[in-house]
Amino acid sequence: KVHRIACIPGDGIGVEITEAAIQVLTKLSEVVGGFQFDFTSFDWSSKAYLERGWYMPPDGIEQLKKFDAIYFGAVGWPDVPDHISLWNLILPIRKELNQYVNRRPNRILEGTKSPLEGCKIGDLDWMFIRENSEGEYSGQGGISNESAPHAMATELTVYTRVGTERIMRFAFETARSRPKKHLILCTKSNAMRHGMVFWDRIFYEIAKEYPDVKTEKMLVDAITVRMVLHPKSMDTIVATNLHADILTDLAAALSGSIGIAPSSNLDPTRANPSMFEPIHGSAPDIAGKGIANPVGAFWSAAEMVRWVGEEKGADALMKAVENVTARGVKTKDLGGSENTKGVTEAVCKEIETL
Amino acid sequence: KVHRIACIPGDGIGVEITEAAIQVLTKLSEVVGGFQFDFTSFDWSSKAYLERGWYMPPDGIEQLKKFDAIYFGAVGWPDVPDHISLWNLILPIRKELNQYVNRRPNRILEGTKSPLEGCKIGDLDWMFIRENSEGEYSGQGGISNESAPHAMATELTVYTRVGTERIMRFAFETARSRPKKHLILCTKSNAMRHGMVFWDRIFYEIAKEYPDVKTEKMLVDAITVRMVLHPKSMDTIVATNLHADILTDLAAALSGSIGIAPSSNLDPTRANPSMFEPIHGSAPDIAGKGIANPVGAFWSAAEMVRWVGEEKGADALMKAVENVTARGVKTKDLGGSENTKGVTEAVCKEIETL
Numbered sequence: 001k002v003h004r005i006a007c008i009p010g011d012g013i014g015v016e017i018t019e020a021a022i023q024v025l026t027k028l029s030e031v032v033g034g035f036q037f038d039f040t041s042f043d044w045s046s047k048a049y050l051e052r053g054w055y056m057p058p059d060g061i062e063q064l065k066k067f068d069a070i071y072f073g074a075v076g077w078p079d080v081p082d083h084i085s086l087w088n089l090i091l092p093i094r095k096e097l098n099q100y101v102n103r104r105p106n107r108i109l110e111g112t113k114s115p116l117e118g119c120k121i122g123d124l125d126w127m128f129i130r131e132n133s134e135g136e137y138s139g140q141g142g143i144s145n146e147s148a149p150h151a152m153a154t155e156l157t158v159y160t161r162v163g164t165e166r167i168m169r170f171a172f173e174t175a176r177s178r179p180k181k182h183l184i185l186c187t188k189s190n191a192m193r194h195g196m197v198f199w200d201r202i203f204y205e206i207a208k209e210y211p212d213v214k215t216e217k218m219l220v221d222a223i224t225v226r227m228v229l230h231p232k233s234m235d236t237i238v239a240t241n242l243h244a245d246i247l248t249d250l251a252a253a254l255s256g257s258i259g260i261a262p263s264s265n266l267d268p269t270r271a272n273p274s275m276f277e278p279i280h281g282s283a284p285d286i287a288g289k290g291i292a293n294p295v296g297a298f299w300s301a302a303e304m305v306r307w308v309g310e311e312k313g314a315d316a317l318m319k320a321v322e323n324v325t326a327r328g329v330k331t332k333d334l335g336g337s338e339n340t341k342g343v344t345e346a347v348c349k350e351i352e353t354l
Numbered sequence: 355k356v357h358r359i360a361c362i363p364g365d366g367i368g369v370e371i372t373e374a375a376i377q378v379l380t381k382l383s384e385v386v387g388g389f390q391f392d393f394t395s396f397d398w399s400s401k402a403y404l405e406r407g408w409y410m411p412p413d414g415i416e417q418l419k420k421f422d423a424i425y426f427g428a429v430g431w432p433d434v435p436d437h438i439s440l441w442n443l444i445l446p447i448r449k450e451l452n453q454y455v456n457r458r459p460n461r462i463l464e465g466t467k468s469p470l471e472g473c474k475i476g477d478l479d480w481m482f483i484r485e486n487s488e489g490e491y492s493g494q495g496g497i498s499n500e501s502a503p504h505a506m507a508t509e510l511t512v513y514t515r516v517g518t519e520r521i522m523r524f525a526f527e528t529a530r531s532r533p534k535k536h537l538i539l540c541t542k543s544n545a546m547r548h549g550m551v552f553w554d555r556i557f558y559e560i561a562k563e564y565p566d567v568k569t570e571k572m573l574v575d576a577i578t579v580r581m582v583l584h585p586k587s588m589d590t591i592v593a594t595n596l597h598a599d600i601l602t603d604l605a606a607a608l609s610g611s612i613g614i615a616p617s618s619n620l621d622p623t624r625a626n627p628s629m630f631e632p633i634h635g636s637a638p639d640i641a642g643k644g645i646a647n648p649v650g651a652f653w654s655a656a657e658m659v660r661w662v663g664e665e666k667g668a669d670a671l672m673k674a675v676e677n678v679t680a681r682g683v684k685t686k687d688l689g690g691s692e693n694t695k696g697v698t699e700a701v702c703k704e705i706e707t708l
């Protein structure tokens with residue numbers, strides 16, 4: 001079976017870790033067998049944008065629709081204002097391909113370490129379900145009379161019933177599939193008295209369909225405290241686009257490094273391809289040095305492999321990655337001394353021995 | 355000199371810690387001398403609301419204007435939807451008394467401990483300047499066709515030039531007054547391409563007035579990572595109402611407990627009284643048990659004492675609090691075994707010996 005993968009390496013370390021992911025995925029298909037990947041690479045980078053004035057071509061979304069999945073590196077480069085790069089590449093893809101779920105698991109991998117004192121493997125095992133299509137990222141708003149004394153600017157947060165119901169259902173299904181069957185509703189409906197109250201209400205409407213899932217409602221600010229002081233008490237969390245953006249960076253740091261955390265931008269209807277990307281960004285400060293941690297890229301790749309139906313391949317890849325980190329073959333952010341190439345080759349070798 | 359203080363104990367542990375703060379402040383004025391406090395208490399609680407239908411009376415704000423400062427316990431109780439209690443009490447006070455700054459310092463106190471491995475006293479010393487009057491807390495928005503399939507809801511984030519310039523100036527003044535003279539602009543202008551871009555631009559406009567302050571721009575999600583992994587690299591941070599709400603809860607947890615962190619809601623023009631409150635909430639789970647940590651309440655009280663001009667008193671109070679925590683006289687959240695009364699009496703005694 002051949003899986004057609006669109007690769008968008010993007011900017012900075014996105015390029016390096018996408019290369020590493022392709023290398024590892026190719027090895028995986030050779031060793032595990034029964035499937036192959038057909039990679040097509042798209043140079044939709046900030047560098048290309050500066051040269052030619054665009055990231056994606058006008059039919060970019062249509063081109064992506066022909067693939068089984070999308071692998072994304074990172075976007076963002078100092079020469080281009082971030083809101084230009086994001087709103088011309090990653091955000092339109094998430095939105096126009098109906099990838100309304102951003103699923104972000106976090107746990108402490110073998111051989112890695114939480115900065116929290118006494119927090120061991122198994123003490124931190126979270127699954128964030130991030131609303132990925134609307135909320136604070138609606139893109140609506142504006143600036144009026146910018147330089148006048150009475151200038152003002154707005155951002156509009158939008159929650160639709162359709163958008164909220166579907167993310168809640170996905171979150172309940174996810175919570176149900178995990179041993180603890182526990183779902184935390186992340187909210188800030190005490191201060192945001194319109195949209196967030198709506199968000200809460202729909203959560204409890206959908207909760208009726210899942211009587212076996214234990215629910216809890218918590219303010220986004222209080223959740224950060226719980227993550228730090230009682231990591232073991234949390235399991236699945238559903239949160240808005242912005243809240244989850246913040247919480248999942250924190251979660252990655254608490255599990256050891258922003259360099260290890262994966263994310264899956266999913267269209268659960270499967271009408272469109274889903275997109276897989278590590279949550280770290282383009283990291284201009286270390287780009288081009290070959291020292292980026294590829295673990296988040298590999299974990300994201302494993303999520304992709306699982307999504308296209310290759311369970312066995314996904315398990316093998318994660319096993320290989322953890323065997324390698326367990327042996328101490330790690331980049332500097334994890335306390336090791338390897339570079340990207342070293343970790344990548346170690347994972348490829350490990351796959352051969354599985 | 356007599357300082358007239360309006361006390362709003364509010365709900366849950368707010369009542370217990372306000373009582374403790376009054377006891378300590380009274381002792382402080384007796385021992386240090388030269389000033390006195392005249393406390394007037396307002397029962398604007400959720401319990402009262404449930405009985406009579408209102409928190410503040412219609413002229414509540416006018417009543418508060420007659421005081422030199424306001425001491426606030428906590429608001430929120432399970433019987434009243436949070437958005438009702440907040441929008442009828444704490445948020446109108448902050449907004450109508452022009453308390454446009456919420457200043458929130460964090461550091462590890464003597465005798466307390468960060469949950470971050472190896473993070474010692476001095477490694478975490480932050481000053482958050484929170485925009486406290488607009489942004490995500492504008493209160494604007496609505497729900498349309500709530501139960502229809504096409505229902506939707508909104509929240510409007512508003513940044514005015516006036517509101518943004520003044521918070522930036524306060525942040526730069528604060529950064530300038532601290533040894534590191536370093537200010538981080540917290541933003542999310544990559545995803546929020548209208549209002550947050552405006553926020554960034556005004557930051558850089560105001561920065562020109564403060565060439566001696568080193569500036570750095572950082573995304574809110576990335577800041578959480580830095581707080582966890584490189585706490586020592588941060589000093590003053592200016593952030594929006596919501597971003598700072600989230601970051602300061604996290605900051606409190608990283609400095610040991612949500613029970614120790616203070617906050618000052620300031621009207622820097624001094625046309626209106628400012629309000630001082632610990633950042634922990636009403637904590638229904640431990641309310642009425644007499645076990646709440648009063649340190650955040652004492653630290654907030656010290657900030658109030660400083661604001662009304664009693665520098666010597668403020669220094670004495672903080673010294674007393676830290677001497678007590680240093681000796682291990684602490685509540686359970688800090689790893690101690692004392693209750694509220696025990697810590698309060700220890701601080702009163704300590705004040706006598708200073």
Ligand SMILES: CC(C)[C@H](C(=O)O)[C@@H](O)C(=O)O
Binds near residue numbers: 086090091544545575
């Ligand atoms: C790149 C950016 C749009 C993004 C986000 O805010 O969603 C990133 O921080 C993420 O978490 O995927």
Ligand SMILES: CC(C)[C@H](C(=O)O)[C@@H](O)C(=O)O
Binds near residue numbers: 190440444445633
């Ligand atoms: C009580 C509530 C309105 C509040 C806020 O969100 O501002 C609280 O969390 C705080 O940080 O002061």
